[in-house]
Amino acid sequence: MTVLDVLRVFCGPDGRHGNELGVVRDGSRVPAADRQSIAAELGYSETVFVDDPERGVVDIYTPSVPLSFAGHPLVGCAWLLDLPELLTPAGVVAARYDGEFSWITADPARAKERIPVRYDSAAEVEALPVPPPGSGWRYAWAWDDEAAGRVRARGFPGRGDGVDEDEATGAAALALTRRLGRALNITQGRGSQILTAPNPDGTVDLGGRVLLDHAGAALPAAGRGA
Structure with a gap:
């Protein structure tokens, strides 16, 4: 069953706050045609579908539009996937985790x-x-x-x-x-x-603290897969 992890990205020094991020680690099981509606139903600022967790291939959606690049989803995935780079529709983004903060290095353009x-x-x-x-x-x-x-x-x-x-x-x-x-x-x-x-x-x-809010939540019906 395809499930969802929810992170909080850019938490404060006390571990509170942060922006919620939905991450579907086995995103390749979710048809592209269903992703926008799933992101809308979940309602997070962004939801990420990880199409290849070994290569860091990610697909990012707000509740209303897909994004080729976004900061808080990539910082969250840098923490979750622990890879040296992430591959977005906008290109490759370097990533690292230093034990407290997760970081990406990106072109602000x-x-x-x-x-x-x-x-x-x-x-x-x-x-x-x-x-x-x-x-x-x-x-x-x-x-x-x-x-x-x-x-x-x-x-x-x-x-x-x-x-x-x-x-x-x-x-x-x-x-x-x-x-x-x-x-x-x-x-x-x-x-x-x-x-x-x-x-x-x-x-x-760009960096910040990332915490796992909860793991293994069920996706909306359109994205549950087999």
Whole structure:
């Protein structure tokens, strides 16, 4: 039977929070035609179908659209699969796990649609209302401590698919790091932590803590397989 693991990616230092991620390890058993509807029914920010766990071939879906690249699913898979690289529709992404944090190294150009919007203070970011559906992706951020590279952020997908606010958004963190050109320690959502560091070649390291929330949940009927 095809089953689902649920991770929390970018957990805070106390192990709380993090963005939930659904991972179907034997994704090759799930027909491509069923994957979008399964992701919609599950309702996580992203659901990953692992088509080849030995090579790290992954297929990523939000509740409404497939993604060629996404940060928090790849950081979660870096932890779960423990491979040196992951193969996405956008190409190969280097991965590693250092015992506390899982990391990917990626080109922030893959996150060009995540446009950061700066606010004057962390309090202003925290007070923002959720934008109406259809307003487009919005990554709100402000310095919490600029000298220390500490950022307060919130992410609003704006797709109208039930995910009104993303608890932790790796792709947007890549875009912000590219814009600022420095390492960042980002607190997003209720208390998730995202770490980034730019590299000389233009790529960015993206990392965070990953925990297994629960394992072996049944997939919706369309994806249960034989």
